[in-house]
Amino acid sequence: MSAPTTQEVHGGVPQERRLVTSIPGPRSTALQARKVNAVSAGVGVTLPVYITKAGGGVLVDVDGNHLIDMGSGIAVTTVGNANPMVVAGVQQQVADFTHTCFMVTPYSGYVEVCEALNRLTPGDHEKRSALFNSGAEAVENAVKIARAYTKRQAVVVVEHGYHGRTNLTMALTAKSMPYKHSFGPFAPEVYRVPTSYPFRDRGLKGPEMAQIAISRIEKEIGAGNVAAIIIEPIQGEGGFIVPGDGYYAAMAQFATDNGIVFVADEIQSGFCRTGDWFASEYEGVVPDLITTAKGIAGGMPLAGVTGRAEMMDAVHGGGLGGTYGGNPVACAAALGALRWMEEVDANGLAKAIEAVMLPRLRSMAERFPAIGDVRGRGAMIAIELVKPGTIDPDADLAAALNKHCHMHGVVTLTTGTYGNVFRFLPPLTMPVPLLEEALTILEAGFESLAT
Ligand code: PLZ
DSSP: OOOOOHHHHTTTOOSSOBOSSSSSOHHHHHHHHHHHHHSOTTSOOSSOOOEEEEETTEEEETTSOEEEESSHHHHTOTTOTTOHHHHHHHHHHHHHOSOOOTTTSOOHHHHHHHHHHHHHSSOOSOEEEEEESSHHHHHHHHHHHHHHHHOOOEEEEETTOOOOSSHHHHHHOOOOTTTTTTOOOOOSSEEEEOOOOTTTSTTOOHHHHHHHHHHHIIIIIOGGGEEEEEEOSSBTTTTOBOOOTTHHHHHHHHHHHTTOEEEEEOTTTTTTTTSSSSGGGGGTOOOSEEEEOGGGGTTSOOEEEEEEHHHHTTSOTTSSOOSSTTOHHHHHHHHHHHHHHHHHTHHHHHHHHHHHHHHHHHHHHHHOTTEEEEEEETTEEEEEEBSTTSOOBOHHHHHHHHHHHHHTTEEOEEESTTSOEEEEOOOTTOOHHHHHHHHHHHHHHHHHHOO
């Protein structure tokens, strides 16, 4: 199959915002009532509109509302929902066979995805990959690999970091509520050091923040005890924090100089999201290991760890795996998604989204002093909201604006340690007029709420 036309990528979903009921509408409201009685209260919902169809930049709900999708299901449907190249791969594979377990009787799709990951991730050294089901599982396995390779135990993560919700990854994740609260005790040998958060670092630059972090590692942990340093090149759940220039590269260099495995968690920032295949490339960093998930397979659950052959192969046979890891249907989806990204120049699409969003948001920041910072790259862009004239977080305004966008048919997400960051993760198939319309609705929200 050759790359689908724009029309085909939209999957027959009209690319327009159209509200035919209030949000949520009556059918969604009825479903949400059933959800409350059937689904654990621990599983939250940001916007209880129930989706029946999606494509391009639009989500269609059970009441017939067409909403603009500025979240991609948290950075997952980068290639667009139901991208024809994903659909074709999945349909063929699901009709051929659905599962054998790669560890029992393997199949080529798994190997092909690993070959693609080895080729597309930064660095031209020899690499190996292993596939898993979720981002958290990939991060756990990166820790296992780093420990097996280095024969050390300590794992260093940074402030505002997010790596998942399993027991080990809760320990790696910074924020207590809602991720960790009441779920301890957490895994040992995890240490947190400063990140670089230019908006809040009181003028300290990237390299200076790296020096503070490195000194902490040397004095409080001992570099020789550290198996891995795990960092997101742009921190996602922490608030779309883009580190000051030089921080990320300095942390990677310190790891290399000290025999520490440098792990880039690119689960949110990977696969053309930032206008590069991987956000590490921006600083020219070649990670030892890279964890991927989300955008890899157009919505099918798949995750990977890719890295230096000698590290990946340091684990004893049978030490990595899982029943479903690299499921054949998920692999077929990934092969379709990755091929689409290569054929359409997905990085160019991400940069085009940035070119629309950043100037528009910057001019809004001049009008509305509540916008303290505009940041991000490609289709991973955010604004940080503060009490005007300060850097005090304004989470209430973020929540109110989010609600405003939702009520007007734009699916937006907030993020951040302080809950005050408004993040934008549109699919790369988002038509520019819809993107502009979403920003106009946001701007109207500021006009009514941020005076
Ligand atoms: N590492 C950098 O962004 C997932 C979490 C949403 P899983 N982020 C969205 C939520 O509230 O659970 C993420 C990430 C980074 C790891 C993960 C974990 O990926 O596929 O959710 O396990």
